[in-house]
Amino acid sequence: MTKGTNEPYRVMTSRSEYRLLHRQDNADERLAAIGRRIGLVSDARYQAVLAKYEQVAREQKRLEDTHIPPSEALNALLTERGTAPVTGGASLADLIRRPQLGYADLAPFDPARPALRRAVWQQAEIRLKYEGYINLPA
Numbered sequence: 001m002t003k004g005t006n007e008p009y010r011v012m013t014s015r016s017e018y019r020l021l022h023r024q025d026n027a028d029e030r031l032a033a034i035g036r037r038i039g040l041v042s043d044a045r046y047q048a049v050l051a052k053y054e055q056v057a058r059e060q061k062r063l064e065d066t067h068i069p070p071s072e073a074l075n076a077l078l079t080e081r082g083t084a085p086v087t088g089g090a091s092l093a094d095l096i097r098r099p100q101l102g103y104a105d106l107a108p109f110d111p112a113r114p115a116l117r118r119a120v121w122q123q124a125e126i127r128l129k130y131e132g133y134i135n136l137p138a
Helices: 014-021 024-037 042-063 072-080 091-099 102-110 118-136
Strands: none
Touching: 024 042, 024 118, 042 091, 042 118, 072 102, 091 102, 091 118
């Protein structure tokens, strides 16, 4: 705890920060431009990577903007997974951020869910789960 507050210290080693940013699941996003510049990635492949991450960003925004009301079915799932039920509703993104839940778990509560490739929705889920660690204030 920090002195005089109830907030825990957020201490991360440079190695843990490096591992959070340089994961294998986002290597295509981080390295495609470099590969294209040196001739290892075709223009078509590069455009496919850009399109994938545009879809990821759209889905992440949709999850942030989509709020679901509390329901017996939702609270039963939350209780079954060992996490607190909701009383006033929650965004899908907030629910995905819970360690006990994932993107696939919330499909029954998300009728407007677009048909996305697994790589896209997994990346949106990973970004939501890690963003609190990756976007720490300096």
